[in-house]
Amino acid sequence: MPHAACARDTLAALYQTHRRQLLHTAARILGSRDLADDVVQDAYLKLLERPAPEDLREPVAYLFQTVRHLAIDYLRRRALESRLFAGHDGVEHAVSNAVAEDAAVSHQALALAAQALARMSSRTRRAFELHRFEGCSQRDVARELGVSATLVNFMIRDADAELSPCREYLLPG
Known part of the structure; x- marks a missing residue:
């Protein structure tokens, strides 16, 4: 098969x-x-x-x-x-200025998030990506990066703190 x-x-x-x-x-x-x-x-x-x-x-x-x-x-x-x-x-629907403004704010927040990710060390960024985007456990991330699970926990915490200013604009209210 x-x-x-x-x-x-x-x-x-x-x-x-x-x-x-x-x-x-x-x-x-x-x-x-x-x-x-x-x-x-x-x-x-x-x-x-x-x-x-x-x-x-x-x-x-x-x-x-x-x-x-x-x-x-x-x-x-x-x-x-x-x-x-x-x-x-329900008769007619038009895109409002608020939606256009939301799109602009989201675009700006994504740009800020990309900048924050770029400022991180490659190891911290990779730990964050593996854990948050790829769904790996902290233990698996530690194994892949060759570091302790405790260090992975701190790296993810630091990355979260770096990205926190962008979070309110990227998540639904």
Whole structure:
């Protein structure tokens, strides 16, 4: 069996095993069991549609990260729609100046975040990326970078502190 099909089958089996916990994770983010069910189902479909990453070492973490990202995307989309269509009766929808301003602020915040990442040492930046973007545990990051888990904890804390001024503009309110 080719690697992609084998990995997809493994993820599908893990999905079935962890479905209840995935629902709980999504429900905590969304505040609704019904919406969580939709997001978890979407995650399953996405897992079946595209091949799993070839270097996937933590398939369970990958499942939870996929569900978490889909739930957050849903909240962001819902917040944007509510800002776009606030005060409209559903007949016509126009993009308001507030949305354009939000886009400009988000663009500026992303630029600030990129600058903050560039100021970090390459090791701290890599620890942050592995942990926050790729979903690796701090222990796995420590192993990959050849440092202690305690040092990884401090590097992630420092990176979070460096990025904190940008956070309020990048996350939904």
